[in-house]
Amino acid sequence: MTHLVGRGRSVIAENFLREKRMPAVPANSMPMFSGVEQMRSGMDSKVFPVMTPWGAPLVWGDSKSSVCHIDKFSHQGARIGLVILAIGNYNHYLQRLMSSAELYFLPKFYVTYYVLTDRPGDLNPPLNLGQTRELCIIPVAEMPGWDRLGLRRMALLATLIKKQINLEVDYIFCIDVDQEFTNPVGTEILGKMTATLHPLYYGKPRHVYPYESNSDSQAYVAMGEGDYYYSSEFYGGLCSKVLAMAQACSLLILKDQDKGVRAQELEESYLNRYLINHRPSCVLSPEYNWWESPGVPEVPTQRLRSIGRQCLSTGNYKGDASVC
Numbered sequence: 276m277t278h279l280v281g282r283g284r285s286v287i288a289e290n291f292l293r294e295k296r297m298p299a300v301p302a303n304s305m306p307m308f309s310g311v312e313q314m315r316s317g318m319d320s321k322v323f324p325v326m327t328p329w330g331a332p333l334v335w336g337d338s339k340s341s342v343c344h345i346d347k348f349s350h351q352g353a354r355i356g357l358v359i360l361a362i363g364n365y366n367h368y369l370q371r372l373m374s375s376a377e378l379y380f381l382p383k384f385y386v387t388y389y390v391l392t393d394r395p396g397d398l399n400p401p402l403n404l405g406q407t408r409e410l411c412i413i414p415v416a417e418m419p420g421w422d423r424l425g426l427r428r429m430a431l432l433a434t435l436i437k438k439q440i441n442l443e444v445d446y447i448f449c450i451d452v453d454q455e456f457t458n459p460v461g462t463e464i465l466g467k468m469t470a471t472l473h474p475l476y477y478g479k480p481r482h483v484y485p486y487e488s489n490s491d492s493q494a495y496v497a498m499g500e501g502d503y504y505y506s507s508e509f510y511g512g513l514c515s516k517v518l519a520m521a522q523a524c525s526l527l528i529l530k531d532q533d534k535g536v537r538a539q540e541l542e543e544s545y546l547n548r549y550l551i552n553h554r555p556s557c558v559l560s561p562e563y564n565w566w567e568s569p570g571v572p573e574v575p576t577q578r579l580r581s582i583g584r585q586c587l588s589t590g591n592y593k594g595d596a597s598v599c
């Protein structure tokens with residue numbers, strides 16, 4: 276594997292990233308409600324909130340604030356990692372996700388794909404990657420099954436960040452392999468901690484969110500707690516923040532397993548529990564977790580599509596049963 280570390284990075288970018296690695300602001304010093312700015316989509320006059328109640332950007336890729344963020348020179352040297360877990364027959368999604376990422380995911384940036392797979396040979400010959408991109412294949416001995424892997428991914432992620440990723444990139448994102456980028460995704464997603472709204476619960480009242488209701492579980496969320504319901508298909512941030520999150524979630528999962536308890540939505544439940552206590556600094560709109568289904572809201576631009584959830588809702592993908 277060739278390392279891209281340090282190549283072409285400006286002093287300004289180095290300083291910016293150093294500052295970004297500073298310790299977290301304690302939750303109790305979080306800014307209070309700062310009002311809700313809005314973006315209006317030209318097409319149909321729909322109004323989209325662009326800020327969370329705690330002042331974090333709520334990102335629609337074409338909103339003024341996103342465009343402004345993208346223009347920030349300071350991100351130019353950022354190195355970004357994308358962790359992809361592909362076990363068993365989910366390996367067939369890899370090629371599609373990676374080719375779409377080459378087209379749309381932070382093009383021209385330093386991007387390393389960390390592919391954790393039980394079939395390392397499947398990526399041979401490897402994809403033709405852009406000049407600033409690299410692939411790191413990490414063989415893992417895991418059994419297939421989303422219900423099992425949903426309880427393993429956080430631990431795998433924590434170990435890998437600590438051992439390797441932390442030394443190689445600034446930001447790390449974890450993405451479900453059963454997805455594809457369908458439009459540009461740029462630096463607007465780079466936050467200390469970035470989480471994506473689950474489209475089925477966007478704009479819905481708090482009481483319908485599928486937070487864990489079993490009070491024996493470490494993922495339990497009491498009535499009245501929580502702002503949004505986040506998806507487990509795409510999240511990320513600075514390595515140090517994602518490491519803290521993955522370590523905390525895997526500990527919650529282990530504690531539950533020790534008691535024979537399992538949160539209903541698996542990793543997603545623990546992620547949501549964690550994000551209630553540690554609100555994300557960047558919240559991605561359903562543009563970044565989208566599929567065709569009556570329950571999913573229309574968005575100005577569809578950027579990241581979940582093929583798996585699309586297949587689950589309709590039984591096939593655009594009529595192509597072989598994709599599902």
Ligand SMILES: CC(=O)N[C@H]1[C@@H](OP(=O)(O)OP(=O)(O)OC[C@H]2O[C@@H](n3ccc(=O)[nH]c3=O)[C@H](O)[C@@H]2O)O[C@H](CO)[C@H](O)[C@@H]1O
Binds near residue numbers: 360365422508
């Ligand atoms: C198909 C399915 O029932 N999906 C459920 C699963 O969606 P999710 O989209 O959360 O799960 P998923 O089936 O996409 O699995 C998560 C990720 O684990 C990896 N992976 C999973 C299984 C496997 O055999 N190999 C592999 O590599 C892969 O990166 C995949 O994208 O969980 C959600 C809650 O969290 C809901 O309950 C969904 O209904």
Ligand SMILES: [Mn+2]
Binds near residue numbers: 508584
């Ligand atoms: Mn998925």
